[in-house]
Amino acid sequence: MLTIAGKTFNSRLFTGTGKFSSSALMEDALLASGSELVTVALKRVDVKNNDQDDILIRLKYPHINLLPNTSGVRSAKEAIFAAQLAREALETNWIKLEIHPDPKYLMPDPIETLKATEELAKMGFVVLPYIHADPVLCKRLEDAGTAAVMPLGSPIGSNKGLKTIDFLEIIISQSNVPVIVDAGIGSPSDAAWALEIGADAVLVNTAIAISSNPVQMAAAFKMAVEAGRMAFEAKLALPATYAVASSPLTSFLDE
């Protein structure tokens, strides 16, 4: 079972709430995904009237935990302010840090993210930062008190899969906090792959939301994530990378 900051999760599939063609469909898809941690952009919801907000009212299930995110902020200062507002309005100290001053490719700013993580962790937040697949940054975030790290598989919303695979493997091998692959996961096979290499969870939004059948796609991701984790736990057989010569090259040593 996955544990982050003392909370346990049966599902290793985290999801987002953007891009769906209706909030009713979003609700159905999230239920089909089995997801227990769902991220919500603060800019999209009306936190002042959260009892009436069309997205928030559809997430009121005992098994669904909200993970507010700071999408839209450009600096640590703005992110910290937004996190405080989220804590007050949504009554959770969990925050997904998204600081991307670049609105075109939405690349996370490592410097501001580290600064904000340090501050927010001191303030008692459970911080889950969205970052580039940078192994050194992950260790620095650990030192700063992050609850998990969320490196990207490829640019957000791109559906390009695990382009950062080599760096993800390094991150996973040396991390002391859960590693959640966020962004770029375009298909269930990408998600399965991330779990197979030992990622603790994945976060998927676009690939589910814009498919022709989001509910079915959500169910497919659920199964893929379970399969990937099972394979990881069963220890994958390593692919053979060399052939065995029919006339052994070193047999003369035995003569």
Place this chain on the structure above:
Amino acid sequence: MSSFNDIFETYSWDDIKASIYAKTSVDVERALASPKRTLEDFKALVSPAAAPYLEQMAGISQQLTQKRFGKVVQMYVPLYLSNECNNICTYCGFSYDNKVRRKTLSPMEIMQEVAVIKDMGYDHVLLVTGEANQTVHVDYFKKTLDLIRPHFAHISMEVQPLDLEDYQQLTPYGLNTVLVYQETYHEDDYKKHHPKGKKSNFQYRLETPDRLGQAGIHKMGLGVLIGLEDWRTDCFFTALHLNYLEKRYWQSKYSLSFPRLRPFSGGLEPKVEMNDRELVQLICAYRLFNEEVELSISTRESPTFRNNIIKLGITAISAGSKTNPGGYAVEPESLEQFEISDERNPQEIARVIRAQGYEPVWKDWDNCLA
């Protein structure tokens, strides 16, 4: 300090126009097949040679837009604050030489308009004025922003171009987005259409997005008024401008509009007609050229066109708009900028959006984020 003008000066309108019209189906097919499209590809996509490829362009445009923005359309509405204007613009209802009584809303009147707009369900508002620096100046904007900020999640402005210091002063008041349309990049023609007033300064307007970028504005909107000059060439320059701005002011977001000249009392007939098919071609060409840019459509367009364009690359739509100050409540009969084509109210448009399998989004920003 360098600006877009330095790049703009290296281009010749006539050469660009000739090269667009010389594009062939081979160029169009190369553009369609390319994973990352260049300005040369954009020329091919807006050229007459691309007309037979419209269905294919629409398919790619839809797919790219859904990938980036999802199946959602943002809702916004204009709030005209003033129709006072010292400029003569041959195509605009607010032109100085249009001798009609003028109006600038007082704080109390603004709040009456805001109440109606809020009742319509809006959270994103676009403030619009003419150019009358004596009465509608930076202080007026500051007071207005202060007044309305608690009521909206996102505030845009489409007013006269301002100096860098003015923009720097206004952003802390909650100004998020500024739209400034060049009208036309054809310098001689620009001067013909803007014979009097501050707006006659082509270069000052051309460099406005640079000033916005320097001021760190969150989002800026570009575009030309279609009908003044050859639209294919004008839109190439818009794409060139966008390309330049994105690389230089990489922390800002961008949106494009493509208003077609609409009739108003005593107005100009378009020099160049753009039909619906061509407008769809342009919208798709912009999307194929730039996957991240926001594309917005106003009530200038007809209900049928708007119903069908939702799926083809648009990311924002207005509805129930009034183009005159006081139009929602205070003085419905005051001078309007142009006649709208789609009279349907926001809830009807929201129903149309849902029927197309999209979600109308009323709020996608929050004051707390900046």
